[in-house]
Amino acid sequence: MRRLTVVCLWMTMLLALACRCIVLSRAVAGGRLCTTERSREYQDLAKDIATGWGRGRTLLYFHGLEYPPGYPVLLASVRLLSERVGLEGRGLEVALWIQVLVDVHVVLLVYWLCQVCGGPRVGLAGALFYAVDPFAVSAACTLLPHTLSVALLTGSVCLLVRHLTGGGAGALLLSSAALGSGCYLLPAGLVVAPALASPLAVVRAPYRLARGLTFLLLTGLILSPWVVRNRCVEGFTGFSSSWGDALYYGLCPSVLHHGKGILEAEGRELLVRRERNKIREIREESNLFPRHRAMSFFEALSESDPPSRSVVRRAWRSETAGIGWRQGEALRIIRDHPWATVTACAGRCLSLCESPAGDLLCLTGYGQAENAPGSVWPFHAALAAHDPGAASEAGATAMVVLADTILVAQYVGIVLALVHFGQKLILPRWLAVGAAVAAGLVVLAVFNGSDARILLGPVVCAVAGGGWGLRFR
Numbered sequence: 001m002r003r004l005t006v007v008c009l010w011m012t013m014l015l016a017l018a019c020r021c022i023v024l025s026r027a028v029a030g031g032r033l034c035t036t037e038r039s040r041e042y043q044d045l046a047k048d049i050a051t052g053w054g055r056g057r058t059l060l061y062f063h064g065l066e067y068p069p070g071y072p073v074l075l076a077s078v079r080l081l082s083e084r085v086g087l088e089g090r091g092l093e094v095a096l097w098i099q100v101l102v103d104v105h106v107v108l109l110v111y112w113l114c115q116v117c118g119g120p121r122v123g124l125a126g127a128l129f130y131a132v133d134p135f136a137v138s139a140a141c142t143l144l145p146h147t148l149s150v151a152l153l154t155g156s157v158c159l160l161v162r163h164l165t166g167g168g169a170g171a172l173l174l175s176s177a178a179l180g181s182g183c184y185l186l187p188a189g190l191v192v193a194p195a196l197a198s199p200l201a202v203v204r205a206p207y208r209l210a211r212g213l214t215f216l217l218l219t220g221l222i223l224s225p226w227v228v229r230n231r232c233v234e235g236f237t238g239f240s241s242s243w244g245d246a247l248y249y250g251l252c253p254s255v256l257h258h259g260k261g262i263l264e265a266e267g268r269e270l271l272v273r274r275e276r277n278k279i280r281e282i283r284e285e286s287n288l289f290p291r292h293r294a295m296s297f298f299e300a301l302s303e304s305d306p307p308s309r310s311v312v313r314r315a316w317r318s319e320t321a322g323i324g325w326r327q328g329e330a331l332r333i334i335r336d337h338p339w340a341t342v343t344a345c346a347g348r349c350l351s352l353c354e355s356p357a358g359d360l361l362c363l364t365g366y367g368q369a370e371n372a373p374g375s376v377w378p379f380h381a382a383l384a385a386h387d388p389g390a391a392s393e394a395g396a397t398a399m400v401v402l403a404d405t406i407l408v409a410q411y412v413g414i415v416l417a418l419v420h421f422g423q424k425l426i427l428p429r430w431l432a433v434g435a436a437v438a439a440g441l442v443v444l445a446v447f448n449g450s451d452a453r454i455l456l457g458p459v460v461c462a463v464a465g466g467g468w469g470l471r472f473r
Helices: 003-029 037-050 057-061 070-084 091-118 120-131 134-140 146-164 169-183 187-202 208-234 242-260 264-286 297-301 309-336 338-353 357-364 393-419 421-425 430-447 450-471
Strands: none
Touching: 003 091, 003 120, 003 134, 003 357, 037 070, 037 091, 070 091, 070 146, 091 120, 091 134, 091 146, 091 450, 120 393, 120 450, 134 146, 134 357, 134 393, 134 450, 146 169, 146 187, 146 450, 169 187, 169 208, 187 208, 187 242, 187 430, 187 450, 242 264, 242 309, 242 338, 242 430, 264 309, 309 338, 357 393, 393 450, 430 450
């Protein structure tokens, strides 16, 4: 590696560290560490684990169906270690600083991925894009598992590219291990496994089909302990219920909107009422809470005279049956409205273009997230993002304009990459990147919003860097 390239790479990493330190420092100073409901739930779970698993609702809520154990256990471990070294009460801050350091090293992974596929110039362009990516900056400073999951998923893609370029069987094994470990942090990575296995079966090489099956088998072996645990403890067959929940609460209202003309808000309320009625039927059939039939499961547990542990376990299985019904109902709605599903998925994929200005404003104290509505049009949020009561309007508007300018540069780079695709990007190693893009689009279609865009961030920056690097080569 040339000395100038090394210097530029170090400067890019320092830029990434500076951007994240500025945002996180303002968030810590303003006490904005848990800005979302999910962040607060992760905080409660980690607190209960660190203090002996706690009692009551939060203990039973940590059932592995919605939240895998990776991130809560990690937060609890950081909390305990922080108390041992004299940082009592600052475990969340330490965890966020760890996320920042991990995300800075993702810049190296993006550089390596782009450099292998297109050379040092493409590598530096991709690393620069990720260093200042607004989605990555806001995710690294938020108490959510996305940053750590992105690091593992990006490492898995890099190792797979290494295997495709003659890295041997060790790279394949490590790639599947990184992918499986990432799913324990965020189950959205489940869709990446079959997508990344496809290049192994397509590229001309000895035992190509066997390599693809080996990759899937190893990933499945890593996930199998939690699947077995969910089956034995919760009576639920699967790794996580998050996919079914995203389909039922997120995609199905959009399908009903395009298929039956129902407003998404009304469709979501209809589905929630239908679910509540079904859960009530399951609870009444189980006859476990004759005194609390009108109450929900957790409301019954909060009574002064809660049921015995055996009754609690059987009752929780009735709640698990409701989760299975919700997933089946979501698939039925999608099957009954195929064209509406395609339209809804295409529309939700436009969330790739939404501005993350709201998250950045909320973290830095320049405004509130609800004052920066998501829009696929660049700079649209700049007109409504500022909050005069929180900080200067000029600072809020400048942040929104800067974030949207970076996003526009990424979109232009993706277009340039497509233009040059026939010239230099048709290489076997780019099949892994293409598979990751396809998997990311599926995640975007199901989950929608900036959360799914974060998972696709390194690949987006890699493709954008490839476009700009090849344009000015």
